Amino acid sequence: MIDLPQLTESHIRAWTDPGSFGRGQGYYRAGHTITPRRQGSTLKARCIGSRPEPYCVEITLGPGGIARGECSCPVGAGGHCKHAVALLLTWLQRPDTFTTVEDVETALERRSKAELVVIIRRMLERHPGLEQVLELPIFTAAEDAPPRSSLEANGMVSARQSQFHSPTPSEIEETEFVRCRRWAEQRERRSCVLEMEMRAMDYKALQSAVIEGDVEGATRESQRAIAADADPKDILNSGLIPGMEEVGRLYEEGSYFLPEMLAAAQAMKAGLTELRPLLAEQDVEPVGRVALGTVQGDIHDIGKNLVGIMLEGAGFEIVDLGADVPPEAFLDAASDVQAIGLSALLTTTMPAMEQVIEMLEEAGVRDEVKVVVGGAPVTGAFAEKIGADGYSPDASSAVRKVKGLLGI
Numbered sequence: 001m002i003d004l005p006q007l008t009e010s011h012i013r014a015w016t017d018p019g020s021f022g023r024g025q026g027y028y029r030a031g032h033t034i035t036p037r038r039q040g041s042t043l044k045a046r047c048i049g050s051r052p053e054p055y056c057v058e059i060t061l062g063p064g065g066i067a068r069g070e071c072s073c074p075v076g077a078g079g080h081c082k083h084a085v086a087l088l089l090t091w092l093q094r095p096d097t098f099t100t101v102e103d104v105e106t107a108l109e110r111r112s113k114a115e116l117v118v119i120i121r122r123m124l125e126r127h128p129g130l131e132q133v134l135e136l137p138i139f140t141a142a143e144d145a146p147p148r149s150s151l152e153a154n155g156m157v158s159a160r161q162s163q164f165h166s167p168t169p170s171e172i173e174e175t176e177f178v179r180c181r182r183w184a185e186q187r188e189r190r191s192c193v194l195e196m197e198m199r200a201m202d203y204k205a206l207q208s209a210v211i212e213g214d215v216e217g218a219t220r221e222s223q224r225a226i227a228a229d230a231d232p233k234d235i236l237n238s239g240l241i242p243g244m245e246e247v248g249r250l251y252e253e254g255s256y257f258l259p260e261m262l263a264a265a266q267a268m269k270a271g272l273t274e275l276r277p278l279l280a281e282q283d284v285e286p287v288g289r290v291a292l293g294t295v296q297g298d299i300h301d302i303g304k305n306l307v308g309i310m311l312e313g314a315g316f317e318i319v320d321l322g323a324d325v326p327p328e329a330f331l332d333a334a335s336d337v338q339a340i341g342l343s344a345l346l347t348t349t350m351p352a353m354e355q356v357i358e359m360l361e362e363a364g365v366r367d368e369v370k371v372v373v374g375g376a377p378v379t380g381a382f383a384e385k386i387g388a389d390g391y392s393p394d395a396s397s398a399v400r401k402v403k404g405l406l407g408i
Helices: 009-013 018-029 080-094 104-107 113-125 130-137 169-211 217-225 232-252 260-282 301-313 327-334 353-360 380-386 395-406
Strands: 035-037 041-049 054-064 065-071 288-294 316-320 340-342 370-374
Touching: 009 018, 009 065, 009 113, 009 130, 018 080, 035 080, 041 080, 041 301, 054 080, 065 080, 113 380, 169 217, 169 260, 169 340, 217 232, 217 260, 232 395, 260 301, 260 395, 288 301, 288 327, 288 395, 301 316, 301 340, 301 395, 327 340, 327 353, 340 353, 353 370, 353 380, 370 380, 370 395
Parallel strands: 288 316, 288 340, 340 370
Antiparallel strands: 035 041, 041 054, 054 065
């Protein structure tokens, strides 16, 4: 058996950030790491998280300590998440709970054909999407190029017969066409699968950058996807938006707090900055237009700005009216948007929200625009009292509220 290097708590702290380490300690103490096992120099386990299905996490140890890691959770690219911390702490404190297992290749080689069929069936039951793999051709190095004898390749003659058979021109034409078509289809299918896998990996890295609040990473991954000629809409819809949706979910479950939300919003904004010119070139229409502003008398705008970034990340175009906005400015914006968001942090400025709604009613445009209110002192009861269409306690739920009101 391979001797693993001595692991210390310092190694684990250096591998991750303080927040993930603290949460990982909680997961370890709660016993969230299940079925821990060792495979050579790699530690593997499943970790109970916020979703019904446990996450798969693995860490490979090397001469210098932790060499690499991976986790199937949204934050786990590179294995620097809380689930990886829980696994490492389990190995550090309770190595006797780990089961030693063979490497995958050795384990598969000693299985019979019948056993392999059972294993594959079980995998397909748990992951139906893998069924398409059964239809893919299995290539070897020699098969990467077209076969030399087209008649032999198509089964019309055997290798021995091909030495004496003189094909007719029509046979040659027919078999060459079939051969080239089949070979091209196989290459295309393999190429498409590889492209899909690479694109999914790229988008996962972009999602992770947003989730982790990594501004440089979000910029880099967006630029890399653009350089690879990825569709800007795909980058937005498969990379940035799912990342912010996961951030919202983590915030609502209590795993993320305002600092993490703000960091993720900045990363999202950095990625959008790279995409905006390309989206404009393609005339990509936003899913809707929303005007946001902090009402008159109130200069606080952090919450309003966060809502704007979350909505923009969800595909909305934002008209930012700023802070200390008079009711007339909201009225002027009403004709160009489908929804208006009113923010207030001070109790003394909450009446200004009602003034905006009254002005919209007096102008006869109240039924043409949805009004959502929010802010620290604002409540659902207050929103109902002043005639607002909706209330949102935070940026994450604001996105759902606006989408619901607009039927998106």
